[in-house]
Amino acid sequence: MNDNKNGELQRAKPSNDGGAGEPETRPSRRGLLSSFGAGAAAAALVNPGKIFAATPPPIPSIRIAKDITDSLAESTRLGSFDAKGGMTGAEVFAKSCKDENLAALFCCPGNYQIINAISAAGIPAFGGRSEGSMASAADGFSRCTGEVTACSGTEGPGFTNMIMNIAVAHRARTPLLVLASNVTIATDDREYFIQTGYQQPTTEGLKKYGKRLIAPDRIHEYTAYAFRHLKTGVPGPVHLDFPGEIYNHRFSAESEVKEYYSKDKYRAESRPHPAPKDLAQAVDMINRAERPVIVAGHGVFFHKAWEPLMVAAEKNDIAVVTSGPMRGHFPDEHRLSASLSPDAFMSADLVVFVGQYSMPSKTERWRFHPDAKAIRVNPTGEDLGRNWPLDLGIVADEGAFLEGLASDLPRKKRDAWVGELATARQKYEKQLLDEYEQGVKHSAATNTVHHAVVCKEVHDFLYKGAIDPKLTVTGWGGWTIGNAGARWLRAYRPGQEVNCPYQYSAVGPDLAMMVGAGAAVQLGVGPQAPYKGAPVVVITSDAGITYSMFELDTAAKYKIPIVCIVYNNNAWGMWPSAVGTPRSMHMYLFQENLRYDKMAEGLGARGEYVRTQDEFRKALKTSYEVAAKERVSTLINVQALKEFTSGKDYPPGNIINPEPSVGALAH
Amino acid sequence: MYLRTLGIIALLAFAASADTSAKLTRDEAKKLKSPEANTRKSIDRGRVIFLQNCTSCHGEDGKAEGSLVASATDLTSPKLYNSGTSEGEIFRSIRDGAGDQMPAFQSQLANETDIWNLVNFIRSLWPESMRPPVQ
Numbered sequence: 137m138n139d140n141k142n143g144e145l146q147r148a149k150p151s152n153d154g155g156a157g158e159p160e161t162r163p164s165r166r167g168l169l170s171s172f173g174a175g176a177a178a179a180a181l182v183n184p185g186k187i188f189a190a191t192p193p194p195i196p197s198i199r200i201a202k203d204i205t206d207s208l209a210e211s212t213r214l215g216s217f218d219a220k221g222g223m224t225g226a227e228v229f230a231k232s233c234k235d236e237n238l239a240a241l242f243c244c245p246g247n248y249q250i251i252n253a254i255s256a257a258g259i260p261a262f263g264g265r266s267e268g269s270m271a272s273a274a275d276g277f278s279r280c281t282g283e284v285t286a287c288s289g290t291e292g293p294g295f296t297n298m299i300m301n302i303a304v305a306h307r308a309r310t311p312l313l314v315l316a317s318n319v320t321i322a323t324d325d326r327e328y329f330i331q332t333g334y335q336q337p338t339t340e341g342l343k344k345y346g347k348r349l350i351a352p353d354r355i356h357e358y359t360a361y362a363f364r365h366l367k368t369g370v371p372g373p374v375h376l377d378f379p380g381e382i383y384n385h386r387f388s389a390e391s392e393v394k395e396y397y398s399k400d401k402y403r404a405e406s407r408p409h410p411a412p413k414d415l416a417q418a419v420d421m422i423n424r425a426e427r428p429v430i431v432a433g434h435g436v437f438f439h440k441a442w443e444p445l446m447v448a449a450e451k452n453d454i455a456v457v458t459s460g461p462m463r464g465h466f467p468d469e470h471r472l473s474a475s476l477s478p479d480a481f482m483s484a485d486l487v488v489f490v491g492q493y494s495m496p497s498k499t500e501r502w503r504f505h506p507d508a509k510a511i512r513v514n515p516t517g518e519d520l521g522r523n524w525p526l527d528l529g530i531v532a533d534e535g536a537f538l539e540g541l542a543s544d545l546p547r548k549k550r551d552a553w554v555g556e557l558a559t560a561r562q563k564y565e566k567q568l569l570d571e572y573e574q575g576v577k578h579s580a581a582t583n584t585v586h587h588a589v590v591c592k593e594v595h596d597f598l599y600k601g602a603i604d605p606k607l608t609v610t611g612w613g614g615w616t617i618g619n620a621g622a623r624w625l626r627a628y629r630p631g632q633e634v635n636c637p638y639q640y641s642a643v644g645p646d647l648a649m650m651v652g653a654g655a656a657v658q659l660g661v662g663p664q665a666p667y668k669g670a671p672v673v674v675i676t677s678d679a680g681i682t683y684s685m686f687e688l689d690t691a692a693k694y695k696i697p698i699v700c701i702v703y704n705n706n707a708w709g710m711w712p713s714a715v716g717t718p719r720s721m722h723m724y725l726f727q728e729n730l731r732y733d734k735m736a737e738g739l740g741a742r743g744e745y746v747r748t749q750d751e752f753r754k755a756l757k758t759s760y761e762v763a764a765k766e767r768v769s770t771l772i773n774v775q776a777l778k779e780f781t782s783g784k785d786y787p788p789g790n791i792i793n794p795e796p797s798v799g800a801l802a803h
Numbered sequence: 804m805y806l807r808t809l810g811i812i813a814l815l816a817f818a819a820s821a822d823t824s825a826k827l828t829r830d831e832a833k834k835l836k837s838p839e840a841n842t843r844k845s846i847d848r849g850r851v852i853f854l855q856n857c858t859s860c861h862g863e864d865g866k867a868e869g870s871l872v873a874s875a876t877d878l879t880s881p882k883l884y885n886s887g888t889s890e891g892e893i894f895r896s897i898r899d900g901a902g903d904q905m906p907a908f909q910s911q912l913a914n915e916t917d918i919w920n921l922v923n924f925i926r927s928l929w930p931e932s933m934r935p936p937v938q
Contacts, residue, residue, distance in 0.1 A: 482851075499863055503855045567910040712903035713873030783900035787826070788907045792859050802859075 212258030222388035226253040239283035242270035246290020247317035249383040265686040269648035271301035276649030280631040281662040286313040292331030307639035308461035311371035318377040344372030352385035357395040360402035407533035425486035434460030435491015441535035447542035453550035461638035464627030477560035478794035491534040495523040496803040591624035613646030614677030615709025621675035622799035631663040644683025650674040654696035671697040671763035692740035697763035707778035736771035835891030839919035849924025
């Protein structure tokens with residue numbers, strides 16, 4: 137974050153020692169103690185043995201360094217061909233990214249010239265603690281805004297650290313620009329010094345497009361390739377690797393850069409519209425159906441088509457279930473929402489997939505009747521017909537198709553269908569309450585907190601209390617707690633919920649994704665604009681938190697307020713897989729009662745440790761208030777039991793959610 | 804802590820046994836008779852329910868060859884069933900859960916007819932010599 141606007145995010149109180157400022161809102165007991173330090177040190181000179189025995193040396197407070205706040209307040213600077221020394225390849229690239237409105241960069245040091253140029257150009261940039269988590273932060277930013285974001289790491293280890301997270305983004309079709317330095321062309325194949333690696337084959341199968349740049353004067357040409365792929369059709373990660381000859385090359389005139397023309401000349405904003413006969417057939421099929429349902433996938437969100445979706449659905453009483461790595465592009469509370477009515481799907485007679493990029497198989501888990509007819513709308517044609525037999529396939533931008541429906545569908549009431557949705561919703565909500573009531577009993581009996589209780593409390597706090605239900609962006613991950621969280625979290629507006637495990641079920645990127653989502657909310661990007669500055673909430677597991685917990689430092693550094701709820705059941709969620717082979721159980725377990733809250737405190741966040749429902753309720757309220765008012769994050773360590781995962785002793789155990797529905801993670 | 808947990812489990816089991824919606828014992832389950840005849844229609848209906856609820860762990864073909872959970876039962880091989888193969892025992896496994904990993908489906912499949920249809924479908928996966936005749 138580099139411009140003045142971002143500077144507001146991290147205002148520090150001047151310190152009286154001329155050094156780094158204390159964050160003005162951070163409670164600091166150590167700060168109070170430090171004033172006694174000088175006196176203690178003087179006394180130690182007189183009788184050091186006595187003093188050291190009695191009083192440990194003062195420990196400086198955790199604080200945001202003045203160099204950080206000063207750096208964030210620096211003015212932006214784009215390279216210029218007229219500058220002394222001209223413009224570097226990195227600056228040419230950064231300028232192109234700026235012109236393309238690249239929304240943010242998340243990185244660790246390495247690929248220095250590129251990340252420095254991007255930051256200098258004024259693109260919001262965030263430096264974190266591991267490249268993989270930064271890739272997921274960029275992914276999370278994109279999942280709640282729909283914008284193109286970038287991540288970056290150094291060649292070799294920094295790049296390979298990102299692999300799992302790139303794969304996660306790939307399965308979610310995130311428009312993620314993956315950047316990495318990659319030694320030099322001159323030393324290719326020579327194992328020269330360190331970190332040689334062939335990056336493009338490494339991301340094979342994990343990207344939409346990739347290129348190792350090898351001609352300095354073609355840097356802009358390949359930037360255009362990247363953004364064409366990122367902003368056209370079905371999105372997906374694009375991976376560029378930069379040898380030193382590329383980013384260090386100096387240009388003294390535009391004419392030295394090949395194909396150096398603006399974005400309106402190297403790509404088109406044109407959207408594919410449905411052929412009139414296809415649209416007419418879709419309208420006819422919907423109109424003749426008794427119980428039609430639209431599956432509104434990620435394409436509806438990425439292509440910002442939620443308004444025509446609403447108009448079309450309401451005009452013809454079409455049920456809508458949202459699907460994808462984000463939720464909220466159709467509100468859960470709407471009378472036509474089927475996201476909480478999984479039992480109604482069996483009677484749907486027409487399914488209209490719109491922007492459902494990750495297609496389930498018809499013989500897999502989706503709850504539609506085998507005889508239901510299917511229309512699929514996709515911005516490109518090559519995927520139509522995969523996994524699900526078509527009655528009608530349409531190549532069209534999601535927005536263009538839904539605008540066509542909104543225009544051409546007749547007004548129609550389907551009271552029986554709407555009533556069936558409502559009945560199914562009541563049944564589903566009763567199931568949730570039944571599980572919760574069992575969880576209350578299990579919690580009280582064990583002096584721990586059951587996953588259903590955690591999630592119901594979060595639900596009531598965010599959506600049933602004093603907070604605007606639309607305000608808070610949430611994310612979820614983990615196994616037992618993740619499945620429960622997905623059942624209880626809601627989305628009432630676009631970009632409100634991040635489905636962290638979507639389609640890849642990665643363990644651990646949850647907190648990192650929500651650092652990115654939190655940054656988006658702090659900046660008020662896209663659909664987050666009306667909610668700028670609000671905290672974000674993530675529910676995750678003790679297994680999952682391990683992978684990105686250090687990004688609490690990143691959240692603190694940039695004052696991104698996160699309430700991170702860690703369901704601590706002392707085990708990997710899959711521990712029952714060891715039951716049949718007892719000699720294996722140790723591999724599935726952690727030490728019991730680990731203090732993730734203390735670790736969070738060590739990273740500059742608050743920590744809370746709770747063992748009861750009441751304690752959790754209070755901790756959640758306090759943590760949210762501190763996040764909202766002081767922009768300080770909290771990790772709430774919720775003590776649970778691994779046995780809650782099994783229905784054997786604590787029914788119903790871990791429930792794998794029906795799909796599609798609010799709880800879907802596969803598609 | 805472990806002993807206390809065991810004690811709590813015992814208390815819960817006692818409480819559950821007094822509840823009319825409590826888990827069935829295995830002996831009680833063995834005595835159950837399916838009200839749904841083993842017809843092609845019932846099996847087809849059970850197949851749909853299977854595809855929607857069971858494939859994550861047991862796979863599309865019931866062989867449980869995926870890796871989501873280690874201990875999912877190969878439903879095509881009744882000799883591997885740990886919780887019984889009678890129609891009532893299979894009903895119990897679905898409704899009340901089985902082993903350490905299979906959750907109870909009592910809430911999701913509140914209509915017991917659906918569970919009996921599912922039982923018929925699962926038995927249709929068995930080797931032909933063991934399969935109940937279709938009526």
